[in-house]
Amino acid sequence: MTYIKPSFRHPKAPVNELGWTRQDYEGGLSTLCAGCGHDSISAAIVDACFQLNIEPHKVAKLSGIGCSSKTPAYFLSGSHSFNSVHGRMPSVATGANLANRDLVYLGVSGDGDTASIGLGQFAHGARRNLNMTYIVENNGCYGLTKGQDSATMDTGSVNKKGDRNVSSPMDVARLAIEVGATFVGRSFSGDKEQLVPLIKAALSHRGFALLDVISPCVTFNNHAGSYKSYEYFRSVKEVMPLDFVPVREEITASYASGTTCEVRMHDGSLVRLTKQDSDHDIEDRQSALQAISHYESQGKVLTGLLYIDRDSEELHDVLGTARRPLNSLTEQELCPGSRFLDSINAGLR
């Protein structure tokens, strides 16, 4: 068994604007099962951060418990990291984010960690529009505890033991739209062409960005009859191709209206997408929910950018917090003196 990835890389491996190679964004060698979709998502995160020229030490990666939640060990080894208790990653992210708004917050979770034990925390993180990217690595089961059905398991899907699931599934994307997330996408671990730009867009979004990424569990949920297997999901996904154009790049082609549309992000970058359904207005909550249902009724799953609210207020705006991270505030600012205390007290009289 190889525990160390060779140090050699392609001699022509590109460097990004910071002068760093993709290798600088890698993490430890994964211990997940060979072929796990989660590893592909890690690779997509590496690609996205490399391409976005993000400095790894400006990223805080957070997770809960699960195979998916183990993955922050396998990417961005130069970033801040917090592996919280099961389902509690959103609270830790909230606290960290309030303390230091200058970092890029990237949460990685599973369908169990998010839709079962962590459902409440997840919903409140979305509702508060916490400025973070939240990726659910969705395999329809509890991989780490040997493959029990999770809350996202589709009705009718057969588990490894041969039992058909009768409960109805939780759709985290729908839920996120409902409760107030301002960026919601869905993708597939086996489609990096779509996944990488989607992660880049999510990281560039200001506010709560939820990505529901179907990520087959090769060991417990990749058999015939499973609705979350590589083969099955490939057969039902309806792909909305998309492209991410960073701020600095000149926008060359401009598209006529119709199925192709461009969305200008808050930071000036651009998402260009080809919609499968011209009625789908991705800036309208109801329309997004309708599009999801529309495909579902045809036995399909729509992947791509489902919903975006570009100009929302994130949690810091709502709370009117300090503009600078707490750790950079001096004693003078934190303890401005009795004159200010007096004025506050006066306001309470």
Added chain:
Amino acid sequence: MKPTNIKDPEYFHKVVDCQYACPAHTPVPEYIRLIAAERYGEAYMVNWESNVFPGVLGRTCDRPCEPACRRGRVDEEPVAICRLKRVAADNKGDVSAAMPVAPDIKKQGRVALIGAGPASLTVARDLAPLGYEIDLFDDQPLAGGFMRSQIPVFRLPPEVLDEEVGFVLDLGIKQHFRHYVASLGAVLEKDYDAIFVGTGAPRGSDLSIPGREEAGKHIHIGIDWLASVAFEHLSKVGRRVLVLGGGNTAMDCCRTARRLGGEDVKVVVRSERAKMKASPWEIEDAMAEDIPILSNHVPKAFVHEDGQLKGVRFTLVDVVYDADGNRKLVPTGEEVFLEADDVIIAIGQDNAFPWIERDLGLDFGKWDMPIIDPVTFQSTNPRVFFGGDAAFGPENIITAVAHGHQAAISIDRFIRGEDVADRPAPGVTLVSQKMGVHEWSYDSAVSPEDRFPVPHVDKTLALKDRKVEVELGFDRAVAYREAERCLNCDVQTVFITDKCIECDGCVDICPTECINFVPNGDEADLRGRLRMAADEPGQDLYVSEALAQTGRVMVKDENVCLHCGLCAERCPTGAWDMQRFLYQVTKAGRSCNQSTR
């Protein structure tokens, strides 16, 4: 692209860059693994089978394998393949039991070999065990050809050469030394079934500029001078020596001169340093012995007084390239005079066949060279075969050996009445290296270490005595670490399309981004569409059949694959397997796929 046919032995052969580049196709990674396992004797025999002179070549080979080595494409320097070969030879122990024996009764036929250099000795080695009676002729007192008369003893100790020449001569070869063959016609009249000409390229080029005759006593032709030193007809040289020429012969001349009393020895070349023909390591070794190299000096005249050489006058030139890239030496107008007591001319070597009559049905072509079939080495007289430097001009030992093997095949087939053009297929095996879930029977981890330098003997000691070998060779511990730098390129990544579920695991883990799943296209299109553009056209793309789920194909750029096996470890279904590929050039008398080990 069409799916790659991995059943074609040449496909994976090409992936083993070193072996492919070796004229004799020595299975390099195979013997390097044996060295790492401290199985030196076996490592030696793997070499001996294919290159006949591992001890000699481990010190002197031109090593075309090293610039080809994959490690050189991902790391600063290639594996020290050549010096590891020497480790096998130095530590082999007694290998006599592994050596073939020649049958006492020789009834296959009679073969004459003219010249006793590496080419002829290889023919002898391949044919003697098959029962051929072999007569070996050479004008020198001992066998070895240029390996003995040209390569200085400080690079190749005579004991090493004697032992390996001995392994061949011991196969019952009839030896006729100090025997100059003055007429091929006369040999043809004897009842030999076949004749092999391995007489090398024995004539050194001269430089006819003013003063050449008058000062001739102290002007020497490089290869003649080296031979005189080798056979101890000459043991001294003047204090100030100029060596003209920039090839390996010049390097051997200047370093020899340093050991024979030359204190102020200079190498002088006509053109730029970068255009020197000598191997970089030979130049390095010469410079380490305080021998400066003067470039852009064109010799104009030997200056002499009363028949006594005084030195050489040179015109300085600028090197200019015209629009078509042709090089021109344009005189700057400046002249330089360099004093010298002796001058050695080492500017090239030619073939010469004064002893071959031109009415033997053996045709000569351009530059008065015999017309030789490049595959069979047969001349236009079907009974006469050529090889080594005699065939296509001066090359090196390993090329002579490779020619010898092929000529032996031809001679054997010719004598048995078979079609000489019908060549035997190589022997190939492809075996999975899987031992357990993630366990391989080869060391798949990639060593990050830099190439280890070979230690040299103390310089003052070396310069005092011509017979002191300069390179000391790796000790076993360093050899192990150097051997671990080998990437095991013969352990092939074999892709089984039906098993792949397109999970991308292999794509994500591959450190050098070799693996891609993409829609098919033609080669040029595919090369541009991969994760990393495949811009080494000499390195093949491995393309699968269309995959079940998406109809895409797997495309692997072989260029910088580390053979680390991570793809196979990461594959959930065993669609990748690491399989050891052994390619053996078939030798005379062996049918295809008959392994020698």
